[in-house]
Amino acid sequence: MPVVESLNTPKGKYASLRSRFPRLSPSACGALAVAIDDTIAVFDGWGLPRSARLLQAKQLLLRVNATQSYGTTAQQLKETANAIIVANDFYLISRTLKSRRADPIILELKESLGGKLYENKGNKQTPFDIQSQFWFGTVLAHSALHPAVIDSKDTRPDFCISIGTLSCAVEVKRPHSGKAAWRNISTAASQLRTFGKPGAIVLDLSACVGVDGLIVHGGPRTTRQTVERRFYRLADQLNARVEKYPHSDKFQRIMMIVTYARFFNWVVDGESDVDMGFFFKTSTQPDAWASLISDYSRRLEEAIVRGFQRISGNPLSIRRTWH
Numbered sequence: 475m476p477v478v479e480s481l482n483t484p485k486g487k488y489a490s491l492r493s494r495f496p497r498l499s500p501s502a503c504g505a506l507a508v509a510i511d512d513t514i515a516v517f518d519g520w521g522l523p524r525s526a527r528l529l530q531a532k533q534l535l536l537r538v539n540a541t542q543s544y545g546t547t548a549q550q551l552k553e554t555a556n557a558i559i560v561a562n563d564f565y566l567i568s569r570t571l572k573s574r575r576a577d578p579i580i581l582e583l584k585e586s587l588g589g590k591l592y593e594n595k596g597n598k599q600t601p602f603d604i605q606s607q608f609w610f611g612t613v614l615a616h617s618a619l620h621p622a623v624i625d626s627k628d629t630r631p632d633f634c635i636s637i638g639t640l641s642c643a644v645e646v647k648r649p650h651s652g653k654a655a656w657r658n659i660s661t662a663a664s665q666l667r668t669f670g671k672p673g674a675i676v677l678d679l680s681a682c683v684g685v686d687g688l689i690v691h692g693g694p695r696t697t698r699q700t701v702e703r704r705f706y707r708l709a710d711q712l713n714a715r716v717e718k719y720p721h722s723d724k725f726q727r728i729m730m731i732v733t734y735a736r737f738f739n740w741v742v743d744g745e746s747d748v749d750m751g752f753f754f755k756t757s758t759q760p761d762a763w764a765s766l767i768s769d770y771s772r773r774l775e776e777a778i779v780r781g782f783q784r785i786s787g788n789p790l791s792i793r794r795t796w797h
Contacts, residue, residue, distance in 0.1 A: 504539035556592035617781030
């Protein structure tokens with residue numbers, strides 16, 4: 475089956491937009507607006523239509539730069555946060571695209587770029603799901619795992635990656651609630667079993683742990699601790715259900731479960747400031763092709779950790795689960 479090598483391993487500076495400013499500030503939002511212009515230029519080269527989502531984010535970021543304020547109301551802070559996330563995510567995605575357009579990628583990016591600036595119950599969820607999928611694709615690209623997309627109308631994973639001589643499949647899901655998280659992980663296992671390669675399931679649990687739009691008064695520790703507690707509790711519950719799953723062998727070829735939650739929280743204490751980052755956990759599966767696959771699982775985890783670190787630009791604190 476034909477494979478489209480969709481995402482390059484970026485050269486030089488790894489950490490998204492950190493080369494343009496050392497820390498987030500209202501002035502730095504002007505640099506983010508310029509980064510949107512760079513992103514649009516790449517998408518223009520792929521023949522993608524101009525994205526109202528990106529243009530709206532650009533206007534918001536220019537306003538923040540001009541007024542030197544993130545906003546004064548909860549709604550304005552939420553809009554600014556989403557503009558920053560959209561600018562950063564699609565800049566990252568655009569830096570990993572090859573110059574030659576690939577039709578399977580075009581179709582998904584077009585849908586994601588056509589979404590609303592920020593998510594709410596009245597908006598279509600698919601654009602945000604695809605954004606999450608391709609954001610993790612950039613993690614794989616920064617991990618030098620050479621993520622590729624299969625050009626096929628049949629059941630296919632989101633990405634194929636290479637760990638040495640082993641070809642693996644990766645399925646990314648973005649559940650919107652704790653109950654949906656298990657349904658998503660079960661569906662992903664069925665999809666990967668059908669595909670027939672060893673694989674990894676990736677869950678973006680950001681929406682499940684309620685990190686969207688958190689505004690707190692006081693220091694950032696409270697927020698981080700709240701997000702951390704919710705995230706690890708849910709991640710541990712999901713991993714426990716996978717390990718004890720009795721109904722079929724569909725998890726047998728799953729090498730690893732990767733769970734993560736990204737957060738962008740405003741800290742309101744006199745002036746608005748931001749606390750942003752992510753938590754993630756990797757868990758290898760005990761029955762995944764036994765010792766034959768265990769070395770590849772470890773190499774996969776090390777690569778993904780490297781990708782997360784290169785995107786964040788900071789050392790990581792990692793909670794591992796080895797069997």
